[in-house]
Amino acid sequence: MISVAIMGHGVVGSGVAEILTTHKKKLFASLGEEIYIKHILDLREFPESPLADRFTKDFDDIINDLEVRVVVEVMGGLKPAYDYVKRCLKAGKSVVTSNKELVAAHGAELLAIAKEENVNFLFEASVGGGIPIIRPMSQCLVANIVDEIAGILNGTTNFILTKMIEDGMQFEEALTLAQELGFAERNPAADIEGHDACRKICILASLAFGKHVYPESVHTEGITKITLDDVKYAEAFGCVIKLIGKVKRLEDGRIDIIVAPMFVPNKSQLSNIDNEFNGIMVRGDCTGDVVFYGKGAGKLPTASAVVADVVDCCKHLKTRKFLYWADGNGKNIISTEQSVTAMYVRAKGSDVISKAENIFGEISKIEKDGTPDNETAFVTKEMPYGEFLEKADLLKNSGTEILSTIRIGDL
Amino acid sequence: MISVAIMGHGVVGSGVAEILTTHKKKLFASLGEEIYIKHILDLREFPESPLADRFTKDFDDIINDLEVRVVVEVMGGLKPAYDYVKRCLKAGKSVVTSNKELVAAHGAELLAIAKEENVNFLFEASVGGGIPIIRPMSQCLVANIVDEIAGILNGTTNFILTKMIEDGMQFEEALTLAQELGFAERNPAADIEGHDACRKICILASLAFGKHVYPESVHTEGITKITLDDVKYAEAFGCVIKLIGKVKRLEDGRIDIIVAPMFVPNKSQLSNIDNEFNGIMVRGDCTGDVVFYGKGAGKLPTASAVVADVVDCCKHLKTRKFLYWADGNGKNIISTEQSVTAMYVRAKGSDVISKAENIFGEISKIEKDGTPDNETAFVTKEMPYGEFLEKADLLKNSGTEILSTIRIGDL
Numbered sequence: 001m002i003s004v005a006i007m008g009h010g011v012v013g014s015g016v017a018e019i020l021t022t023h024k025k026k027l028f029a030s031l032g033e034e035i036y037i038k039h040i041l042d043l044r045e046f047p048e049s050p051l052a053d054r055f056t057k058d059f060d061d062i063i064n065d066l067e068v069r070v071v072v073e074v075m076g077g078l079k080p081a082y083d084y085v086k087r088c089l090k091a092g093k094s095v096v097t098s099n100k101e102l103v104a105a106h107g108a109e110l111l112a113i114a115k116e117e118n119v120n121f122l123f124e125a126s127v128g129g130g131i132p133i134i135r136p137m138s139q140c141l142v143a144n145i146v147d148e149i150a151g152i153l154n155g156t157t158n159f160i161l162t163k164m165i166e167d168g169m170q171f172e173e174a175l176t177l178a179q180e181l182g183f184a185e186r187n188p189a190a191d192i193e194g195h196d197a198c199r200k201i202c203i204l205a206s207l208a209f210g211k212h213v214y215p216e217s218v219h220t221e222g223i224t225k226i227t228l229d230d231v232k233y234a235e236a237f238g239c240v241i242k243l244i245g246k247v248k249r250l251e252d253g254r255i256d257i258i259v260a261p262m263f264v265p266n267k268s269q270l271s272n273i274d275n276e277f278n279g280i281m282v283r284g285d286c287t288g289d290v291v292f293y294g295k296g297a298g299k300l301p302t303a304s305a306v307v308a309d310v311v312d313c314c315k316h317l318k319t320r321k322f323l324y325w326a327d328g329n330g331k332n333i334i335s336t337e338q339s340v341t342a343m344y345v346r347a348k349g350s351d352v353i354s355k356a357e358n359i360f361g362e363i364s365k366i367e368k369d370g371t372p373d374n375e376t377a378f379v380t381k382e383m384p385y386g387e388f389l390e391k392a393d394l395l396k397n398s399g400t401e402i403l404s405t406i407r408i409g410d411l
Numbered sequence: 412m413i414s415v416a417i418m419g420h421g422v423v424g425s426g427v428a429e430i431l432t433t434h435k436k437k438l439f440a441s442l443g444e445e446i447y448i449k450h451i452l453d454l455r456e457f458p459e460s461p462l463a464d465r466f467t468k469d470f471d472d473i474i475n476d477l478e479v480r481v482v483v484e485v486m487g488g489l490k491p492a493y494d495y496v497k498r499c500l501k502a503g504k505s506v507v508t509s510n511k512e513l514v515a516a517h518g519a520e521l522l523a524i525a526k527e528e529n530v531n532f533l534f535e536a537s538v539g540g541g542i543p544i545i546r547p548m549s550q551c552l553v554a555n556i557v558d559e560i561a562g563i564l565n566g567t568t569n570f571i572l573t574k575m576i577e578d579g580m581q582f583e584e585a586l587t588l589a590q591e592l593g594f595a596e597r598n599p600a601a602d603i604e605g606h607d608a609c610r611k612i613c614i615l616a617s618l619a620f621g622k623h624v625y626p627e628s629v630h631t632e633g634i635t636k637i638t639l640d641d642v643k644y645a646e647a648f649g650c651v652i653k654l655i656g657k658v659k660r661l662e663d664g665r666i667d668i669i670v671a672p673m674f675v676p677n678k679s680q681l682s683n684i685d686n687e688f689n690g691i692m693v694r695g696d697c698t699g700d701v702v703f704y705g706k707g708a709g710k711l712p713t714a715s716a717v718v719a720d721v722v723d724c725c726k727h728l729k730t731r732k733f734l735y736w737a738d739g740n741g742k743n744i745i746s747t748e749q750s751v752t753a754m755y756v757r758a759k760g761s762d763v764i765s766k767a768e769n770i771f772g773e774i775s776k777i778e779k780d781g782t783p784d785n786e787t788a789f790v791t792k793e794m795p796y797g798e799f800l801e802k803a804d805l806l807k808n809s810g811t812e813i814l815s816t817i818r819i820g821d822l
Contacts, residue, residue, distance in 0.1 A: 019554050019697060023554055023555075023556065023697075026553070026554075026556060027553065027554065029621075030553050030733050031733070032733075124551060130695070130697065130698035130699070130701065131698075131701055132543070132547035132550075132551030132552070132701065135546070135547070135550060135551050136543035136546065136547055136551070139543075139546060139719060139722075139723065140535060140543030140546050140547070140716065140719050141543070141715070141719065142437070142438070142441050142718075142719050142722050143430050143434055143437075143438065143714075143715040143716075143718035143719050143722070144434075144715050145434065145437060210440075269683070269704060272680070272683050284541070284715065285711075286430060286434075286541065286711040286712060286714065286715035287541035287542075287705060287706065287711070287712045287715055287716075288541070288705065288706050288709075288712060289704075289705060289706075290541065290542055290543065290703070290704065290705035291702075291703075291704035291705065292701070292702075292703060292704075293680060293700075293701065293702035293703075293704065294698060294699065294700060294701035294702065295698065295699050295700075298699075300696075300697040300698070301697060301698045301699060303554075303697065304552070304554040304555050304695065304697035304698055305551065305554075305698075307553075307554035308550060308551050308552065308553045308554050311550075311553050311554070312550065315733070319730075322441050322442070322443075322726070
C-alpha cells in the first residue's frame with residue numbers, strides 16, 4: 001500500500017479522489033499495490049464526502065507524515081502551491097501537479113530539487129488535460145530532435161473561435177455562451193488574452209529544447225480583437241482562425257516562440273480541431289508530424305492524467321523518471337521582430353492594394369463577397385515581423401487605416 | 412555503456428542503427444549512458460556500412476554474449492523471429508520489436524516469458540509506426556477503462572482510398588500508384604486484404620482488455636471490393652470510406668472486434684486522416700476520445716519508436732515496465748453475426764426501395780447525381796449483422812441484385 005496526499009479538492013482534486021476510488025481495481029492490476037488516499041488538504045469542509053475522515057486544513061499533516069510518498073498538487077495558482085510543492089520535494093516526496101502556472105513559472109527549479117532529492121516531479125495534466133503529451137514527448141519521441149511544436153492549447157478560446165466560424169457569432173456572444181456552458185470562467189482574461197496557452201507552450205518548449213522558457217519571454221496575443229470580418233476573410237483564403245501556441249527550433253539553435261491567433265490552412269491537421277478540444281502537433285526529425293487530439297480540460301480527463309502520473313511515481317519510488325530541463329535566461333529566444341511570418345492585413349482607404357504593393361511587394365488580395373466599400377484585405381509574403389511593422393507604418397502614413405493584422409500560420 | 416544487438420538490417424533495422432548513431436548525443440543526455448551496437452545479425456553482407464565490423468550471420472554470437480542486455484528484432488515474419496526472440500528473453504535479455512505479426516501471433520506467450528525472466532518485451536513500433544500509442548495506452552491512460560478503440564491502422568490502404576476519394580482513381584490504378592511510390596509492396600495482399608490492420612487492432616485490443624486476441628478470431632475484410640460508385644455514394648451520405656480496425660467493450664464484458672471498410676462521417680476525427688497517414692482513436696471512460704495521428708510506417712518514424720523502446724529497456728534493466736496481457740481463448744469475442752451495425756447497400760433491380768422498406772423497415776435512400784437507371788443505394792438502421800445478412804437474402808430473393816454492402820462506422 002502506498003499512501004498519497006491530495007492538496008486541493010476543487011474540480012480536478014475531487015476528480016483525482018474519485019478516480020482513485022472508482023478505478024481502484026484497474027490501478028491495482030497495473031501497479032500491484034493499493035494507492036491509499038491518506039490526506040486531502042482543503043480549507044473548506046466536505047462532511048458528505050465518503051473520504052470525509054481524510055480531510056485536513058493543515059499542510060503539516062502531509063509534510064510531516066513519513067508514510068506519504070506521493071503528493072498531488074491540484075490547488076492551482078502559485079500561492080501557496082509553489083511553497084508547498086517545494087517543501088514536499090525537499091522532504092523526499094514525489095509530487096504530481098496539474099498546475100501549469102506553477103510549472104511554467106518554477107519548473108526548472110522544482111525539477112532541479114526533484115533531481116537532487118531523487119524523487120519525481122510529474123505534470124502530464126498541466127498541458128492538454130487528458131491528452132497524453134508530456135510522457136510521449138519525453139519518452140516515445142526521445143529518439144527525435146524536435147523541430148517544431150504547434151498547438152491549440154486552450155479549449156475556451158477554441159470554443160469561442162469555433163462558434164464565430166461555424167455559427168457566425170460575435171466574439172462577445174460566443175464568450176457569453178462559453179461562460180454559460182462552463183467552458184469559460186467568469187473572469188476569462190487568462191484564457192482569452194492567451195496567458196493559459198502561453199504557459200502550456202512554455203512547458204512544451206522547455207521540455208523539447210532543454211532550457212526553461214518563462215512566460216514573460218514569450219510574445220502573447222489573445223483573441224479579443226478578432227472580428228467576424230476577419231473570420232470571413234480567413235475562410236475566403238482557405239483558412240480558419242485559431243489561437244496557436246508555437247515554438248520552432250532555428251538553424252542557429254535559438255527558438256522562435258509565440259502565442260497568437262493565426263490563419264490555419266484548411267489542409268492542416270490543426271484546422272479541424274474544434275470547440276473545446278485541444279490538438280498538439282509535434283514535428284520530430286525522425287517521426288515527421290505527430291498530432292495528439294482530445295479534451296484539453298475538464299474534471300475527469302485532467303484527473304485521469306494526474307492519476308497516471310501518481311501510478312508512475314508509485315512505480316518509481318526509488319528511481320527517477322527522466323524528465324528534466326535546465327534553467328533558462330531567455331537568450332535562446334529570438335525577438336518577435338526577428339520572427340519570420342506572412343501577414344494578413346485588413347485595411348480601409350483608397351487604392352489600398354496598389355499602395356500595399358508599392359510597400360510590401362507581391363501580395364495576395366483576398367476576394368470575398370459582401371466586402372464594404374473602401375475595405376480590402378491582403379496577405380503579404382513572409383518577412384521578419386519587425387519589417388512588417390515598419391511597412392505597415394508606411395501604409396498607415398499613406399492614408400490607409402489598418403483595421404486588423406493576423407499572422408499566417410505555417411502549419 | 413549498454414550493449415545492444417540488432418537482428419535484421421532491412422529498412423527498419425538500418426534506421427535503428429542510423430538513429431543510434433546520429434542521435435547518440437541526445438540519447439546519452441536522456442539515458443546518462445552510451446548505447447553501443449555490439450552485433451547486427453543479417454545474412455547479407457554490408458561491407459560499406461560504418462558498422463561493418465559489427466555484422467554477424469550467427470545468432471549464437473548474440474545469444475551467448477552476456478554483455479548484450481537488449482536485443483532489437485526487426486527481421487519481420489515469424490521464422491526465425493519467434494524462436495530468436497523467445498531464446499533472447501529466456502536468456503535474460505530484454506527485447507524490442509517492430510514485428511506486428513510476431514506480437515499478434517505470440518504476444519501473450521512472449522510477455523509471460525518476459526515477466527518470468529524479469530526482463531522487458533516492448534513493441535511500440537508494432538502499431539502506428541512512429542505514432543506513440545502503446546506507451547500512452549499502457550501508461551498515460553492507465554486510469555481509464557477503455558471503452559473503444561478505432562483506427563486507420565494501415566497506410567497503404569488509406570493511401571489507395573484517399574486517391575479514390577480525392578482523385579477519382581479506380582482501385583487498381585491507385586494500387587499501382589501506391590506501389591510506384593513505395594507505399595505498397597509488390598505483393599500487397601497483407602495490406603489490401605486487411606491482415607496488417609487486423610494484427611494491429613489485435614495488439615491494441617489485447618493491451619486494452621487484458622486478454623490476447625488472435626488475428627484468426629477477428630472478422631477481417633479488405634478494400635479490394637470498394638468501387639468508385641461506393642465512394643461517391645459515401646460522399647453523398649456525408650461520409651468517406653476508410654479501412655477501420657475497431658474494438659469495443661460491450662456491457663457484458665465481451666468485445667466486438669472487426670477490420671472492415673466503413674463509412675466514416677465527415678465530422679469524425681478519423682475522416683480527415685488521409686494518404687499514408689494513420690490515426691487511432693482511443694475512447695477512455697475518463698478522457699473521452701483521444702486521437703493519435705502521424706506516419707504509420709516508414710524507415711525513420713518506425714525506427715525512432717524502436718529506439719525509444721531501447722532507451723526504456725536500458726533504463727529498466729533491473730525492473731519491469733508494466734506491459735502485460737494474459738493469454739486468450741477467443742471466448743470474450745462476440746461473433747460477427749452478433750455485432751450491431753447499420754449497413755450501406757447498393758443494389759440493382761426494380762422497386763428496390765419499396766422492397767427494401769418492406770424487408771428492413773425504415774431506411775435512408777442516398778440520392779446522388781448520375782445514378783445509373785435501376786441502381787439505388789440506401790442505409791439501414793442498426794441491427795445485428797446476422798439479421799442484416801438474412802434480410803439481404805430476402806432482398807436478393809425478391810429479384811434484386813446486391814452490388815455492394817459496407818458497414819456504417821459509428822465513429
